[in-house]
Every structure is written in C-alpha cells, then in structure tokens.
Amino acid sequence: MVEYSDLKALFINTTLKSTAQGESHTERLMRNSMAIMQTNGVQVDYLRAADHHIAFGVQPDMREHGADRDDWPEIFWPKVRDADILVVGTPLWLGEESSLCRVIIERLYAHSGQRNDRGQYIYYGKTGGCVITGNEDGVKHASMTCLYAMQHVGYTIPPQADCGWIGEVGPGKSYGDDGAGYDNDFTKRNTTFMTWNLMHMARMLKDAGGIPRHGNDVNAWNDGARFDHPKIGQAE
Numbered sequence: 001m002v003e004y005s006d007l008k009a010l011f012i013n014t015t016l017k018s019t020a021q022g023e024s025h026t027e028r029l030m031r032n033s034m035a036i037m038q039t040n041g042v043q044v045d046y047l048r049a050a051d052h053h054i055a056f057g058v059q060p061d062m063r064e065h066g067a068d069r070d071d072w073p074e075i076f077w078p079k080v081r082d083a084d085i086l087v088v089g090t091p092l093w094l095g096e097e098s099s100l101c102r103v104i105i106e107r108l109y110a111h112s113g114q115r116n117d118r119g120q121y122i123y124y125g126k127t128g129g130c131v132i133t134g135n136e137d138g139v140k141h142a143s144m145t146c147l148y149a150m151q152h153v154g155y156t157i158p159p160q161a162d163c164g165w166i167g168e169v170g171p172g173k174s175y176g177d178d179g180a181g182y183d184n185d186f187t188k189r190n191t192t193f194m195t196w197n198l199m200h201m202a203r204m205l206k207d208a209g210g211i212p213r214h215g216n217d218v219n220a221w222n223d224g225a226r227f228d229h230p231k232i233g234q235a236e
Contacts, residue, residue, distance in 0.1 A: 004041045006206070007043065007203065008042070008083050008084050008085070009037050009084065009086075010083035011033070011044065011046045011047075011089060012047055012086070013027050013046070013047070014026075014049045014089060014097070015027065015098065016093075025091065026133045029089070030131050033131065036192065037085075047075065047079070049100045054071055054075070054104070055067035057106065058110045060111055084126055084127065084202040085127050085129070085199070086128045086129075087130065089130065090146070092137075096141070097132075105145075105149045109153055115219070120218065121154040121218065123153050125206075127158060127161075129147075129162060130146040130147060131163055133165050134165075134166050135166055135167040135169070136166060139165075140162075158198060160197055162190070163187060163193075167180055167181070
C-alpha cells in the first residue's frame with residue numbers, strides 16, 4: 001500500500017466571493033478532490049483567496065513596492081512553499097479564469113526566480129493541477145492557462161491534471177445547485193483521476209528527492225556549466 005500521509009496539499013479557490021458572501025460552486029467541486037486526498041492521509045489545507053487582501057503585482061511582498069497591505073507573504077510562507085501539491089480552483093467568467101486566479105498566478109510567478117536547497121528554481125519537485133467550474137464554455141481554455149503557468153514557473157504537471165463542470169450555456173444552475181453536476185460521470189471521473197495522478201506524481205517526486213538537478217542547476221549554470229548545450233556555430 002502506497003503511503004501518502006507525509007504529503008501536503010494546498011487548494012486555493014479563486015472564486016470572486018468571500019466566505020461571507022456565500023457558498024462557492026468551485027469549492028464544492030474542489031472538496032471532492034480534497035476528500036479523496038484526505039481519505040488517503042494527505043495533509044490538506046484550503047483557502048479562499050477572496051478572504052484575504054492579496055495585492056496585485058509580481059514581487060514576493062508588494063508592501064515593499066507601495067502596497068498598503070499584502071497578505072500573500074503569509075500565504076506563501078509556509079502554505080505554498082511547503083505544499084507538495086498545489087491545486088488552483090477558478091470559476092469561469094466570460095470564458096476565462098477569474099481575475100483573482102490571475103493574481104494568484106502572478107504572485108506564484110513572483111517567487112519563480114527563488115531557489116530550493118538544490119540550486120533549482122523553487123517550485124521544482126512540486127506538482128500542480130486545477131479545478132474549473134461555470135455555466136458557460138471555457139473549462140479546457142482556462143485549464144490550459146493555469147497549467148501552462150504552473151509548469152512554466154517549475155511545477156510538474158501529471159497526466160490529466162484538471163477537472164471541471166459547466167452547465168448549459170447561459171444563465172442557469174452552477175455546480176451543486178439543486179445537485180447539478182453531482183451525477184455527471186465525466187466530471188466525477190476526471191476529478192478522481194486528477195486527484196490520484198497528483199498524489200502519484202507527488203509521491204514519485206518525493207521518493208526521488210525531486211527532479212534530478214543535472215541540467216537545471218541555476219548555480220552551476222551561472223558558474224559556467226552548459227550541460228551539453230552546443231557551442232555557437234558548432235554543428236549539430
């Protein structure tokens with residue numbers, strides 16, 4: 001039996017509603033993934049971005065760059081930094097991820113130049129996925145945006161690392177309204193496969209000590225190592 005109890009997962013919900021404003025459809029779907037992880041011993045943390053004052057910008061602490069308040073540093077240290085798995089959830093608005101989702105992506109990017117203790121970029125060895133909900137088209141489009149951004153800053157994306165649900169196009173029921181979407185086999189399957197693939201990948205990375213650093217060691221590159229990159233003008 002594979003052990004997952006030493007893994008940590010963080011789910012960030014980027015709904016535009018704070019908790020005080022009511023229930024989140026995106027959270028309903030995210031909680032299915034969270035439940036699978038918790039059943040298998042993963043230490044799961046959840047936060048709703050709208051409950052925090054997260055300044056926009058691409059610096060680790062925007063208070064040092066003119067913002068009056070910025071809760072992101074306390075979210076990053078240690079929640080994001082210590083999570084083996086990061087899942088970003090977003091509703092769809094006009095076919096795109098939420099504006100808060102973009103803020104989270106930009107704040108993740110703010111740390112992308114930092115290093116881990118192996119000389120690699122800080123998100124190396126971590127795995128990521130996304131959850132999308134709405135009642136209009138855009139699940140795959142928003143997933144592409146989120147997953148591309150996560151891999152670009154260093155997260156490892158396993159197979160089928162996204163899930164989502166959309167109702168009929170136009171005004172209508174969102175996920176969980178009167179049970180809408182709960183019996184959708186496609187959504188249930190994708191949610192389950194995504195969750196297990198995230199756990200499998202995180203387990204593999206942790207057991208392997210992360211991504212091998214040969215060929216991606218920033219310090220070594222800065223010291224002159226080129227890891228077999230051909231010299232300018234050298235024939236291939």
